[in-house]
Amino acid sequence: MGPSLFLFLSILTISSAHGDTDLISKTCKSTKYYDLCVSSLKANSTSFKEDPKGLAMIMVRVAMTNATSTNSYLFSQATSSTNNVTSMKKILKECANKYGFAKEALQSSLQDLADEVYDYAYMHVMAAADYPNSCHNAFKRFHGLAYPSELARREEGFKHICDVVLGIIDTLGF
Template sequence: MGYTTWGIIFLNFFLFLEYTSADLVYDVCKQTRNYTLCTETLKASANSSNADTKNLGAIMIRAARSRATHNLVYISKLMINSTNPDDFKRCLKVCYDDYSLIVKAFIPNALQSLFTGSNIDAAVSILLSADQVMDCQDDNCVELSPSLNDRCNEYADFTQLVADVLRVA
């Protein structure tokens, strides 16, 4: 066999691997509540192209951490720039503490659980992190910052998607 034949065999092998991993992303995401967001999130990570289901779950958990971190920064900016009543400032402090706990405890616990073989515990940690932000959605916060309420809802919805992926992983 010449170099061309080996080159074609080599290329076909890698195309097969890429096709197989892409199929895995689509197969996993078909089993979730939001196929589009799932595939967009996983495809945004360069690591998804050669990931197994467990690593796809880890990518989703890290995406949840990123969303929680963005919300934490947003809340921090609201706290710094707030000229609103003290009730709102207290609410923001609670939200800040909740998101800090998510980033520092819930997300690392979910990753650790996933890699020690307990997808159920990982999913529970992620879903509990969504419950943690319920305090941010009290009446004062919602009235004074609908965008914060929207961010909390988006995070909670995303955690449901992460739990779906972990169920499949």
């Protein structure tokens, strides 16, 4: 390959990557959590090839991964030997199920995004983001059971990711 062709291809690659970074930055500016959005999208190598709809779909998958991780965490806590309180085990299993439902709602939003039915995608992400509230409320029903700090941290992270998805969907228009 001649030096001029190499230079041309290098410039083309750099400008293409820069343009994709600009799209990520521009898209993430429409969200409540810019840094979370940018870091999540830049961590995914396919995001540099996507349009805003594709970026929304990547963030939905990030949320699904988070919901799945929290679901697994809660089931493991419910079955661990350190949780001998029956009501605690019951609530942890209930919470695990809520995160499972959140993942299902996010799966529906992926299909809605693919079909470009953005109002339904938005609605499904809103529903997914609300499932942790049911979990939080379950702890309030049993006096004396504190909401675990690790679960609170996971809930906050999940809701932030969903907020990012909602911000991106807003840019797609309904």
